[in-house]
Amino acid sequence: MPSISSKEKPMDSMYYGDTLIVDLEAGRTGQVSFDEVDEAGPGLPAGLALYEKYKEFDPLIFGSGLFTGTPVPGACLGFVLGKSPLTGEPAVAPLNLFAGAEMKLSGFSMVVVKGASAKPVYLWLHDGVPDIEDASALAGKDTWDTTDGIRREMGEGLIQVICIGPAGEAGSDSAALSINYWGSGDTAALGAVMGRKNLKAVALRGLGMLDADEPEEFYDGALELLASAKVDTGFKSMCSALGAPDLDAWLSPIAHRRRACFACPATCATFVKYNEAPSVMESTDVEEPGMLIANAAAALWLMQGGWDVEAACRAMEAMAREGLDMVRGARELSETPLTDAGKITAAVKALEGSTAARWTVAEPAAPGLFGPWVPPLGGYESWLEANRIGYSLGICPTFLLLCGTDTSRLLELCVPAAGLETGQDEIAGMYG
Amino acid sequence: MRVKAKPLECTGCALCELACGYHWDEAFSLISSSIMLYRAEEKKDYMGLIVKTDEDLFIGRPEGAEAVKLGDLQKGGKGGGASAKPILIREACDLCESSGLEPQCVAVCPHGALYLE
Numbered sequence A: 001m002p003s004i005s006s007k008e009k010p011m012d013s014m015y016y017g018d019t020l021i022v023d024l025e026a027g028r029t030g031q032v033s034f035d036e037v038d039e040a041g042p043g044l045p046a047g048l049a050l051y052e053k054y055k056e057f058d059p060l061i062f063g064s065g066l067f068t069g070t071p072v073p074g075a076c077l078g079f080v081l082g083k084s085p086l087t088g089e090p091a092v093a094p095l096n097l098f099a100g101a102e103m104k105l106s107g108f109s110m111v112v113v114k115g116a117s118a119k120p121v122y123l124w125l126h127d128g129v130p131d132i133e134d135a136s137a138l139a140g141k142d143t144w145d146t147t148d149g150i151r152r153e154m155g156e157g158l159i160q161v162i163c164i165g166p167a168g169e170a171g172s173d174s175a176a177l178s179i180n181y182w183g184s185g186d187t188a189a190l191g192a193v194m195g196r197k198n199l200k201a202v203a204l205r206g207l208g209m210l211d212a213d214e215p216e217e218f219y220d221g222a223l224e225l226l227a228s229a230k231v232d233t234g235f236k237s238m239c240s241a242l243g244a245p246d247l248d249a250w251l252s253p254i255a256h257r258r259r260a261c262f263a264c265p266a267t268c269a270t271f272v273k274y275n276e277a278p279s280v281m282e283s284t285d286v287e288e289p290g291m292l293i294a295n296a297a298a299a300l301w302l303m304q305g306g307w308d309v310e311a312a313c314r315a316m317e318a319m320a321r322e323g324l325d326m327v328r329g330a331r332e333l334s335e336t337p338l339t340d341a342g343k344i345t346a347a348v349k350a351l352e353g354s355t356a357a358r359w360t361v362a363e364p365a366a367p368g369l370f371g372p373w374v375p376p377l378g379g380y381e382s383w384l385e386a387n388r389i390g391y392s393l394g395i396c397p398t399f400l401l402l403c404g405t406d407t408s409r410l411l412e413l414c415v416p417a418a419g420l421e422t423g424q425d426e427i428a429g430m431y432g
Numbered sequence B: 001m002r003v004k005a006k007p008l009e010c011t012g013c014a015l016c017e018l019a020c021g022y023h024w025d026e027a028f029s030l031i032s033s034s035i036m037l038y039r040a041e042e043k044k045d046y047m048g049l050i051v052k053t054d055e056d057l058f059i060g061r062p063e064g065a066e067a068v069k070l071g072d073l074q075k076g077g078k079g080g081g082a083s084a085k086p087i088l089i090r091e092a093c094d095l096c097e098s099s100g101l102e103p104q105c106v107a108v109c110p111h112g113a114l115y116l117e
Helices: A035-040 A044-053 A099-105 A143-154 A190-196 A215-228 A236-242 A247-254 A296-304 A309-322 A326-333 A341-349 A380-393 A397-402 A407-412 A414-418 A424-430 B015-025 B070-074 B081-088 B104-108
Strands: A018-023 A028-033 A060-064 A078-083 A090-095 A110-114 A121-126 A129-134 A160-163 A199-205 A255-259 A269-273 A290-293 B003-005 B035-041 B046-052 B056-061 B064-069 B114-116
Touching (some): A035 A044, A044 A078, A044 A090, A044 A110, A044 A380, A060 A099, A060 A190, A078 A099, A078 A190, A099 A160, A143 A160, A143 A199, A190 A199, A215 A407, A215 B015, A215 B104, A236 A247, A236 A397, A247 A255, A247 A296, A290 A309, A296 A326, A309 A326, A309 A341, A326 A341, A380 A424, A407 A424, B003 B046, B003 B056, B015 B035, B046 B081, B104 B114
Parallel strands (some): A018 A110, A121 A199
Antiparallel strands (some): A060 A078, A121 A129, A160 A199, A255 A269, B003 B114, B035 B046, B046 B056, B056 B064
16 A cells, blocks of 8 residues: 655645656656645646656646545546647646546556557556556457456456547547546547557556545535535536526436536436436346436537437447547537437547537637636636636536535635645646 | 435435545545445446445345345345445444444435435
8 A cells, every 4th residue: 555644745645745657668657756746736736747847758647636535525536637639738638437536546646657658558556556557458449348348357347447449549639538438528639649658548446545634624624515515416507507408308318317426416427328218227137228428518519409319328428439529529410410320320430520619608618728628607717716726626626616615615625634725816826 | 223325316426435434544535434335337327335234234226225134145145246345344334433423424425315214
C-alpha cells in the first residue's frame, strides 16, 4: 500500500505525495516529488504545471482534485489533460462516474504519460503499483470489449477502465476517451492523443485510504454540505434551467434506473434498456440490455433532432463503443433521424466530427480548456467559476451549478482537509 | 435494530460506504465498510446493497431483499454473489455505536435507500 499523508507539506493530506511519470517510449515508470503541486494549487492547476513542465513530450496528465474520493458531495471528479488536436491548446476531459475516485484510491493522484509506445499498451494502476501491460490483444477492439477484456484478464469486475475504441486508435479528430462502456465528456479529442501514444487504456483499481488533516472537522463539514445540497434526480432541473425540453419524459419509455456518480446526491445519468424490458430488475441472460445515458448534451441533440428515443440510445451506444465524441457526433446525427439499426451503425462509423460542439440551447460554453461538457447554467462567469473550483477540488462542476452548493463553505473545507487556505479569487488566480 | 435497504432507491453513489469506512478508520476508502454496493454487473446495471452483521448478510437485490445467515453462505448457500467473499472479511455493522453517532450510512444516503428497522 502507498504511504499516505506525511503532512510535511501543505497538501500531503488527501494526496499520496508523488507524481508518477510514465515514459511510454522507454517502457518505464518512475516517481518525482510533488513540489509543482504545492506551488500551483490542487487538482487541475497542478496538472497544468506538470503539462508545462513536460510539454515537449506531448504529455497526457491523469489527475484528481483535493477532495476527489471523499464524502464531500459531488467529489467524483478527476481529469485528463493534454493538447487537444482540435485547437492545439491544452484541454481537459472529465473523469466522472467512479473513475476519478478509483484513480485516487489506486494510489496515484497525478500521472504524467509522456512519449509514445512502439506497440499497444495499457497502464495498470493498482494499490500504488504502476504496470505497463501489453495491449496487443485489445488492438482494434471497441470500448466495451476493451473494458471486458481488461477486467477478465485481471479477474476483477470493479476495475475502472479509461480507454479508447477504433476511432482513437485511428487518430480521428472525433475520438473521445471512454470511461468503461459509457463514453465520456471528452470533447477535445484526447482519445486521439491516447491513440497516438498507442495507449489503449488506463485501468484503475485501488483499495487505498485518504486521510484528512483534521478528519472530524472535515467529515462534519462534508456532511453539512451534503445535508444542504439540493437532491436532484434525472435531467429535469438541468433541462429546465437550460430552457430545453424534458429529457426525462423522452427517455421514460425505456428508462430502467437513475444513476449517480461517486459521492454525488444528484442523478445525472439514466440507464435505459432496449434489449430487454426496462422493468426487468433481475440479472438475466441478456448480457447487454442497454446503455447508461450520462451525456445530456448528446441526448438533447438527438431528442431535438426528432430521433426516436430507442434509436437515439442505440446511436449513443454505437458512439460509445467506437470511442467517438458523443456531443459532436450527436449534433451531426441529429440532422438525419434514423431508426434502422444497420443504418445507425453505418452512420456512426462514418462520423467525421466537427470542431465546434455546442449545447443546443442557452449560451454556448467557451471553447478552450474546459469544453462544453458542463452545461451553460447561470451565465458564463458562473460556468467558468464552477469549472475552476470543480477541477481544483475534484467536485463535479455540473453538481456545483445545479445543486446550490455554498462554494465559500466548500473552500473552507480545504483547511481541515489539507491545511490549505484558499478562496475563489485564489482559485481563479491558479488558472492565470 | 438493523440497517435495511430499499435497493431500487439506491443510485450507486457509495456515500454509505465512505461514511461507514470513516466510522471504522477515520479515513476514506472503499475497503473498510460493513456495507457495500454490489456493482460487479455494470453492463447490466444490476446493482444492490449488502450489509454485514455479526450473524448474517442483509442482501438488497433489485428484485428483492433477504437476510442470509453467514453459516449458510459459507456452506455455499445462495446470496452475495461475487461480492460475498470480500464483505465476509470486513467488520460487522455495529450501528455506529462505537463512535456514539447515529448510523452514518443511513444519515448520508441522499435518497432514503437505507433505513433502520
